[in-house]
Structure formats: C-alpha cells, structure tokens
Amino acid sequence: MSFERITNETQKTNALAPVLAGVIRITSDAVDMELLNAFEDLQSDDGSDLIVELIDLYLKDASQRVLAIREAALANDWVLLKQVIHNLKGSSASLGVRQVAQTCKMLEEIECDRSPEGFGELLQQMNSEFARASEALLSERQRRLQ
Amino acid sequence: MRVIVAEDDAVSRKILETLLRKWGHEVTTTRDGEAAWNVLREPGAPSLAILDIMMPGIDGLELCRRLRQSPHSIPPYIILLTANHGVREIVKGIEAGADDYLTKPYDSDELRVRVQVGVRMIELQTNLAERVKQLEVALAHVKRLEGILPICSYCKRIRNDSDHWQNVESYVAGHSQAEFSHGICPACFETTVKPQLESFKISQAPPLEPVN
Numbered sequence: 001m002s003f004e005r006i007t008n009e010t011q012k013t014n015a016l017a018p019v020l021a022g023v024i025r026i027t028s029d030a031v032d033m034e035l036l037n038a039f040e041d042l043q044s045d046d047g048s049d050l051i052v053e054l055i056d057l058y059l060k061d062a063s064q065r066v067l068a069i070r071e072a073a074l075a076n077d078w079v080l081l082k083q084v085i086h087n088l089k090g091s092s093a094s095l096g097v098r099q100v101a102q103t104c105k106m107l108e109e110i111e112c113d114r115s116p117e118g119f120g121e122l123l124q125q126m127n128s129e130f131a132r133a134s135e136a137l138l139s140e141r142q143r144r145l146q
Numbered sequence: 147m148r149v150i151v152a153e154d155d156a157v158s159r160k161i162l163e164t165l166l167r168k169w170g171h172e173v174t175t176t177r178d179g180e181a182a183w184n185v186l187r188e189p190g191a192p193s194l195a196i197l198d199i200m201m202p203g204i205d206g207l208e209l210c211r212r213l214r215q216s217p218h219s220i221p222p223y224i225i226l227l228t229a230n231h232g233v234r235e236i237v238k239g240i241e242a243g244a245d246d247y248l249t250k251p252y253d254s255d256e257l258r259v260r261v262q263v264g265v266r267m268i269e270l271q272t273n274l275a276e277r278v279k280q281l282e283v284a285l286a287h288v289k290r291l292e293g294i295l296p297i298c299s300y301c302k303r304i305r306n307d308s309d310h311w312q313n314v315e316s317y318v319a320g321h322s323q324a325e326f327s328h329g330i331c332p333a334c335f336e337t338t339v340k341p342q343l344e345s346f347k348i349s350q351a352p353p354l355e356p357v358n
Contacts, residue, residue, distance in 0.1 A: 042164045050164060057156045086200060090229050091157040093251040 030132040032096030036140065055141045058095050059134060062088060066130055073123060082108060097137075099129040147265050148192035150174045152182035152209065153227065154201045158250070162196060165254055169261065179204030186213060186222060193220065193268045194261065199228045199239065207242040214243035220271045223264035227252070291321050 036051060043050050065088040072081040089104035091097075103126040110119055149171045153159040159175050166173045174192055176182045180203045185191060195213070199206035206226050213222060226244040228235050239247050245267070246260055295317075296305040303311040306320075318324055330339055 039161070039164075042161075042168055044164075050160075054157055054160060057160055061156045083200070086229060087155055090250055091155045093229075094155070094158045094161055 030097070030099055030129065031136045031140070032098050033140070035096030049144055052141055052144050054095060055137045058091060058097070059137060061091055062097075062100075062130065063134075065091075066127065069123065069126075073120075092133075097133045100126060100133050103129050147194055147268065148172045148174070148190075149194045149196065149261070150176065150182055150185055150192040151196045152176045152179055152201060152206070153196075153198040154178060155198070158198070158227075162257075165257065166196075166261070169258060171261075178202050179206065179209045183209055183212060187216070192222065194223045194225070194264045196225045196227060196261075197244075199226055199235070206244075207238060210239065210242035210244050220268065220275055223268050225260060225264060288323070291318065 036054075039051050039054060065084050068084045069081060069088070072078075072084060085104050085107045089101050089108065092101035092104060103122060107119065107122050107126065110122065147170075149166050151159060151162045151166070151173060153162060153175070154177050156177075159177065163173050163175050171194075172192075174185055176185060179197070179201045182195070182197065183204055186195060186209075195209075197206040197209055204212070206228075210224055210226070213224065224244045224246075226239040226247040227250055228239065228247055229250045236247055245264065248257060248260060297303070297314075298305075298311065301311075303313055304317040306312045306317060312320075315326055319326060
C-alpha cells in the first residue's frame, strides 16, 4: 500500500482511534529545553557554541531523514522506512526533541503493513512535530547567536 | 585512554565525542562499522570502543564478533549503544562479545562511570599482560635440566645435543644456573685420597739404613 493511499484511506476511517490515542496525548512542548541547555556544561573554551553546533547537525540530519522516510513510504520500502524512523528517533531523543522521538517510537512499534492507516496518520503527525521542533530549535539558535 | 566512537547519527556522535574529550580521552569517531573495523585493526588501535548497534554496513553486533575473533594482545573493551530496551537485544550484544551496553537516551553520568569501568579493566589487562611479558623474558633466561640424559655407566660422561660426550661438571654448568665449588667427600677421601697420601709419604721417606 502506497503512502498516498495510506493517507487517503486514513481520512476516510476512524478505525485508528486506539493508535492515535497516544498521539493526541502528546504535549505541546516540541523541544526539552532543559535537556538541550544541559549541554552548556560541555561548552569548549574556543568560542564555538556546542548547542548551536548540535542544533545545526540535528536540523541537517533530521531533515534528510524526514525526506528519506517519505520516499521510503512512497516506495513501500518498509524495511528502510523502519530503519530511518529508528535513526530519527535516536537523534531526536539525544537532543530532547521528545515529540518527534515519541512519534517515531510509535511508528516503530506499529505493524505498518498490517495497519497502514494508522501508520500514515502517525507519519503526518511526525512531520508536523518535526516542523514545530525545527521552529523551536531555530529560535533557540537565533537567540544564542545574538 | 584512546576511545573510538562508531555512531551513524551525527548528533549522538558529536555529543559522545564532546563528553569523552571533556573526560580526558583521546577520541576517534567513525560513522559506520566498516570504518571502525579499519581503525580497530591498526597497530596502536583504541582500547575502548563505543559502538552503536544499528549502523549501515557492518553493524555493532557484527563488529563485536569480528573483534572477538581477531587476535589482540589486549582485546578492546566494548560498550554497545542500543536504542532498544528489550532484553533480547542486550543478550545478543553480550553474546556477540560486548563487555557492556547502554540504552539510548543515556545519562551522561552513567556513561562516564561505565567508561571508567572499561578504563579500569583495560588497565588491569595491560598490567597483567606486562607481568606475563616480564615472566616470559625471565623464563627465557632460566636454564633448565629436564628429560632423559644419556650417561656413560663407566666414566659418567653425558652425551650432549651435539653428540659429544661431556663430563658431568661441564654439562650441568652449561645447562643450569648451578656453579661448582670443589671439595672431596669423606668416602672418596678414604678410598682415593688417603691411599695416595700414604703412597706419597712412602715415596718421600728417607731410604732405610742398611742393617748391619
């Protein structure tokens, strides 16, 4: 089942309520700033800002992974899809991008070939969470560079 | 301590590298298992390896197996990083040859103390290997007499490795740390020396006066 078909069918059915229950519970904080700011202790004396560096690395890396997830879903490559989702979960959790990490975890646990509707919905959820997290991270980056 | 981090995720790799450098370690990073394998095969390779399980190409588990099968005087201490919390994943990692594991996201203090355990283990192994080396060198200098020695039943000479018959004294001196001080045992004194002395006395005695 293709990604487009997944998302179309998702809109037609409410059968995925149990799956989405977890998504709805997701809180509003896109990034755990406390965790992110804990990296302050690791700053070096060379004038560079480790947190800015980590934000840049995450945004570059995660953007590529989000695209790869979309492409893998369109190609019905479930193995690759799960692998990239797993990677995105890891980097998101490391930097405190909790909602993306949590959505990735749910995507990992779902049997995508058995309940594609729920999978498509979660993918959409992940995209919007990633957009929110990117905004928060860019804002933090801007604040630090001022 | 030289540490290698094999982690395909750039963010996690940077965090690990920064933490380890802060703790005073010399860090090499690679983004896949193949590159880590190449580094760990070099002479003077890092002693401690922190490997992500899921990596493109050679994954962390396969890398563990390869490292355990390859000859190392001191095998590297391996800490596996896993995002899965399942027991099966951990068992697989330990079976593959990992010494320890950490689940992501990990606490930096937990990582620090686990790395310290690794450093302690490596230091113990290094000291042990050094002691073994010293003992081997010492053993090479210790000459030993062992096995069956062919000895002549009459003259008591021993046949050496060059097929020459050598007297006992020189043979033993050449094949052991023993040194000889020379003396005469009481039995030989009675049977050999005393008759010789008697014979000497007789030969030195003034000739008998003719009896008139």
